Amino acid sequence: MRKIWILGLAILLRVCLGLGLGMGPELAMHLAPNTLPDVQEAAPRAVIQRVIGPRSSQLFIVEVTRLLEFRSFQISMLDSGQILIGGWDGVSVCKGFHHYLKYVLNRDVDWFKMRIELPTNLQLPNVTIHSTSASPILYHQNVCTWSYSFAWWGFEQWRRHIDWMALMGISLSIAPVQEAVWQEVYRQLGLSAAEIEAHLAGPAFQAWQRMGNIRGWGGPLKPEYQRLQELLQQEILRAQRDLGMSVALPAFAGHVPTAMSRLYPNANYTEVERWNSFPDPYCCGLFIEPRDPLFDLVATLFLRRVVQRYGSNHIFFCDPFNELQPPVAQPEYMRATAAAIHNSMRRVDPEAVWLLQGWMFVKNIFWTDAMMEAFLTAVPIGRLLVLDLQSEQFPQYQRTDSYYGQPFVWCMLHNFGGTLGMFGSADLVNTGIEAARRMPNSSIVGVGITPEGIGQNYVMYSLALERGWSEPNLDLDRWFRHFARTRYGVDDEGLQQAWQLLRHSVYSFRGLQKMRGGYTVTRRPALNQEPFTWYNATDVLEAWELLLSARAIIPLEDGRYATYEHDLVDITRQYLQISADQLYVNLKSAYRKRQGSRFEYLGSKLLQLFDDLERILASGSNFLLGTWLADAKKAAPSAKDKPNFEFNARNQLTAWGPDAQILDYACKQWSGLVWDYYRPRWALFLDDVTLALHSNRSFNSTAFRRRVLLEVELPFSNKSDVYPVEPMGNTWFISQNIYERWKGYLRETQFLHNNRISVNLKLGVP
Numbered sequence: 001m002r003k004i005w006i007l008g009l010a011i012l013l014r015v016c017l018g019l020g021l022g023m024g025p026e027l028a029m030h031l032a033p034n035t036l037p038d039v040q041e042a043a044p045r046a047v048i049q050r051v052i053g054p055r056s057s058q059l060f061i062v063e064v065t066r067l068l069e070f071r072s073f074q075i076s077m078l079d080s081g082q083i084l085i086g087g088w089d090g091v092s093v094c095k096g097f098h099h100y101l102k103y104v105l106n107r108d109v110d111w112f113k114m115r116i117e118l119p120t121n122l123q124l125p126n127v128t129i130h131s132t133s134a135s136p137i138l139y140h141q142n143v144c145t146w147s148y149s150f151a152w153w154g155f156e157q158w159r160r161h162i163d164w165m166a167l168m169g170i171s172l173s174i175a176p177v178q179e180a181v182w183q184e185v186y187r188q189l190g191l192s193a194a195e196i197e198a199h200l201a202g203p204a205f206q207a208w209q210r211m212g213n214i215r216g217w218g219g220p221l222k223p224e225y226q227r228l229q230e231l232l233q234q235e236i237l238r239a240q241r242d243l244g245m246s247v248a249l250p251a252f253a254g255h256v257p258t259a260m261s262r263l264y265p266n267a268n269y270t271e272v273e274r275w276n277s278f279p280d281p282y283c284c285g286l287f288i289e290p291r292d293p294l295f296d297l298v299a300t301l302f303l304r305r306v307v308q309r310y311g312s313n314h315i316f317f318c319d320p321f322n323e324l325q326p327p328v329a330q331p332e333y334m335r336a337t338a339a340a341i342h343n344s345m346r347r348v349d350p351e352a353v354w355l356l357q358g359w360m361f362v363k364n365i366f367w368t369d370a371m372m373e374a375f376l377t378a379v380p381i382g383r384l385l386v387l388d389l390q391s392e393q394f395p396q397y398q399r400t401d402s403y404y405g406q407p408f409v410w411c412m413l414h415n416f417g418g419t420l421g422m423f424g425s426a427d428l429v430n431t432g433i434e435a436a437r438r439m440p441n442s443s444i445v446g447v448g449i450t451p452e453g454i455g456q457n458y459v460m461y462s463l464a465l466e467r468g469w470s471e472p473n474l475d476l477d478r479w480f481r482h483f484a485r486t487r488y489g490v491d492d493e494g495l496q497q498a499w500q501l502l503r504h505s506v507y508s509f510r511g512l513q514k515m516r517g518g519y520t521v522t523r524r525p526a527l528n529q530e531p532f533t534w535y536n537a538t539d540v541l542e543a544w545e546l547l548l549s550a551r552a553i554i555p556l557e558d559g560r561y562a563t564y565e566h567d568l569v570d571i572t573r574q575y576l577q578i579s580a581d582q583l584y585v586n587l588k589s590a591y592r593k594r595q596g597s598r599f600e601y602l603g604s605k606l607l608q609l610f611d612d613l614e615r616i617l618a619s620g621s622n623f624l625l626g627t628w629l630a631d632a633k634k635a636a637p638s639a640k641d642k643p644n645f646e647f648n649a650r651n652q653l654t655a656w657g658p659d660a661q662i663l664d665y666a667c668k669q670w671s672g673l674v675w676d677y678y679r680p681r682w683a684l685f686l687d688d689v690t691l692a693l694h695s696n697r698s699f700n701s702t703a704f705r706r707r708v709l710l711e712v713e714l715p716f717s718n719k720s721d722v723y724p725v726e727p728m729g730n731t732w733f734i735s736q737n738i739y740e741r742w743k744g745y746l747r748e749t750q751f752l753h754n755n756r757i758s759v760n761l762k763l764g765v766p
Contacts, residue, residue, distance in 0.1 A: 089244030137446025212255030418453020419517020625672030626723030
């Protein structure tokens with residue numbers, strides 16, 4: 001086995017010593033870690049044991065062998081009755097195990113459930129399966145996920161998530177933690193401790209400081225915390241590479257503290273444009289011209305330390321113009337900039353590949369075709385890997401003729417800010433990957449999921465990753481039916497029909513509207529909002545009814561009932577979210593018609609809805625503000641730092657900035673947040689509008705915005721109320737009670753499938 005492994009590495013070395021890299025497997029092999037086979041066998045063996053328990057070694061034997069095709073697995077039965085899972089690497093073995101678990105044993109995992117109890121008398125079915133990934137690279141993560149979802153994680157949470165990544169076949173990710181390295185680099189360059197502290201953002205906002213969007217907001221970031229994060233990153237990397245995953249490390253994009261101009265006044269800087277109206281001193285930093293000698297100095301000092309700390313898989317990521325306009329609008333400048341950035345990587349690692357988020361091409365109208373071509377072709381073909389970050393809605397690979405030959409990963413972004421709300425484009429994901437692969441001269445080398453936040457709409461991420469592995473399109477009818485069966489561990493027509501209803505409603509989005517979780521319940525109240533739906537909302541009601549009726553058949557063991565309760569909370573929340581949109585449209589109508597009594601009645605119903613929303617969310621363990629805040633305080637390096645960590649956690653969810661610069665962008669429909677933030681805003685709004693109606697005057701929206709900012713939105717970040725970290729109440733009974741109260745609303749009102757909702761809601765108002 002070791003001889004075969006060394007032969008494979010020799011072939012890989014010859015490939016890497018060439019002038020360029022080819023597409024697909026060749027690039028992926030270039031990035032693969034050189035973890036030895038015994039390590040890559042031990043790692044998936046441990047994953048399987050964590051999933052099914054200590055009996056795993058009696059049931060499954062694993063083998064890593066390069067005799068198999070690249071990124072493939074093979075399943076067979078031994079004479080002993082054990083199942084042998086062979087794979088090209090550790091990740092492939094884990095993918096094979098997950099395939100057997102889901103499609104042979106009809107059981108599955110998800111983000112919240114990573115333990116499966118198999119029957120003690122289980123006879124493993126005898127199957128022979130061979131499968132090769134149609135995507136040489138399966139990618140996961142977004143630079144923002146590290147702030148919106150991972151900000152407070154310790155290794156225990158990371159261990160579960162890495163296990164999940166391996167089971168899904170994910171082979172490439174990122175490792176963005178870098179602040180301890182910058183602390184050393186900046187001190188070596190001559191910056192004072194105070195100047196460094198003023199630059200580094202707080203623990204909930206590091207993603208945007210790293211990309212040059214902000215500086216200092218939410219700080220200080222103590223050196224003790226930076227060191228703890230570095231140690232955590234090293235532990236994460238070790239676990240990922242043991243499984244055969246490749247990990248991209250941060251490179252220097254050009255953004256530096258403003259104090260650099262004091263030390264190097266003759267360097268060529270550009271002041272970064274103001275991002276989302278952030279005020280001084282939180283914006284803006286400096287961007288060093290990449291052709292300036294100082295750029296190479298900083299880049300080399302930084303990247304050498306990064307590689308020393310974290311090792312290397314020859315892939316580095318940086319995004320110089322994330323939601324920022326480049327200083328010069330000329331193709332020649334963009335070509336020189338891209339070449340200089342890549343050359344700075346090659347000085348440290350001659351085999352470097354640059355991983356680039358394609359978001360800057362989506363977000364910034366600055367990028368003409370000529371500018372994009374100049375930037376992308378400045379790097380040798382195969383040495384730039386582009387994440388087409390939102391392929392399911394705004395693909396850029398078509399516009400750029402497959403990124404002018406550079407390899408790219410088709411990505412489903414799907415979520416912004418970690419917001420909740422059932423939503424997805426199942427058909428577009430299924431067919432979009434096929435279209436990218438079949439495009440003439442396509443340079444696609446993989447499929448990825450790039451949400452800003454996880455913990456929501458798991459079905460979409462499971463679908464996208466399975467589709468990425470699969471060569472042909474998936475049969476979505478069969479896929480959703482099997483998803484329901486494996487999710488709850490029972491073969492029930494009602495549960496399968498519930499997921500078919502959701503597939504054809506909330507997961508059928510095909511438009512160009514930017515779905516950012518901005519629903520009535522989580523938006524700042526106003527009279528100019530236009531709630532939007534793209535589906536027949538009664539499908540959600542019927543799916544809810546089917547889930548409620550399935551209570552008696554859901555097994556209680558190994559988390560299956562907990563998964564059922566999670567989904568029951570989520571669909572109840574979804575129905576109330578839709579009903580709030582309805583009520584809001586009718587509130588607008590009552591105001592416009594100056595119907596004071598009707599407005600007050602509708603307002604009381606909306607506040608009752610918030611009460612019910614709080615109750616159902618409080619019953620679900622994955623919908624609690626208390627958990628987010630407790631984790632933030634637990635992550636603080638000392639007791640003195642806990643208040644600032646809690647401030648970071650609260651501010652990100654609400655004001656997102658010193659004066660609500662990105663208000664509610666990362667909103668969450670969580671218990672505690674509904675009761676102490678969203679409901680008080682609406683109560684204040686309803687009181688102000690009611691007073692305006694009774695006073696026979698217009699509602700003063702400007703005065704209200706100022707009042708709600710000062711009385712609710714900004715104060716919330718500085719509070720210290722303690723919230724439950726355990727669910728309260730029986731989810732099924734609470735959901736059933738809410739169903740009985742609200743079930744008539746959608747049946748009496750027809751949602752239109754365009755950009756508005758009809759307002760003929762019958763509420764029995766005299």
